[in-house]
Amino acid sequence: MLDDELQEFAKGKARGQVVKELEDQLFELYKDENLDIKPPQLEKRGGAYYSDAACNLISSIYNDKGDIQVVNTLNNGAIRNFKDDQTVEVSSVITKNGPKPLSIGYLPDAVDGLVRQIKSFELLAAKAAVYGDYEAALLALSTNPLIPSDDLAKTILDEMMEAHKEYLPQFQ
Structure with missing residues (x-):
């Protein structure tokens, strides 16, 4: 991946430009209802395994699994240094009623x-x-x-x- 980015940098393209071009290509491919393979452009996009994480989260909410995942949620006391209504990214118990953040106490x-x-x-x-x-x-x-x-x-x-x-x- 770094080699690809260095090659694009040498061409004078920023990472954002490369990603935008890839997204444009992917959106065109996704218009095809018969597409049944993972497009190779997706590998260059970054965010590997994001879809797995998203599906796991959806399943956890729907099935009220109560497993622990890292999500963005209201602090609600998880980090003592922050207000309860601020958004933080912390390990949380995932329920059908929303994430329940696990307390980590004060930040070091x-x-x-x-x-x-x-x-x-x-x-x-x-x-x-x-x-x-x-x-x-x-x-x-x-x-x-x-x-x-x-x-x-x-x-x-x-x-x-x-x-x-x-x-x-x-x-x-």
């Missing part, structure tokens, strides 16, 4: 700061998306530890807003 000091920083990014990004709040979007990117400066955050945001303005009417 070694990761608490980074996880809180990412959660702040997520909350600000959600606020920006729902309300069309440019300042929240800028603060979200500035908060993200992968963005090294406020200036770069603004450049990225402005470029994304311009490139995707037709999909972002809430920011008009």
Whole structure:
């Protein structure tokens, strides 16, 4: 997989562009009602075994299995450092009435700061998306530890807003 990505990078294509092209090909293939094989393009898409995990989750909910799976759910006390109404990805008992998160207590000091920083990014990004709040979007990117400066955050945001303005009417 890394070799494929390096070859695409050498061609000047970003991973997102490659995935978009693969998805376009797959959607065309899926229009064929007689398709009864797994398309080879699917192997290049990434997310291997996601369908197995999704089917397992559906079966667990439908059959009320009570097995443990890692899912995104409301915190409800699973991570003591976070509010109950925040979404977290944790091991949970899967029931027909929804996931019941397993408590892990407090996050260790070694990761608490980074996880809180990412959660702040997520909350600000959600606020920006729902309300069309440019300042929240800028603060979200500035908060993200992968963005090294406020200036770069603004450049990225402005470029994304311009490139995707037709999909972002809430920011008009």
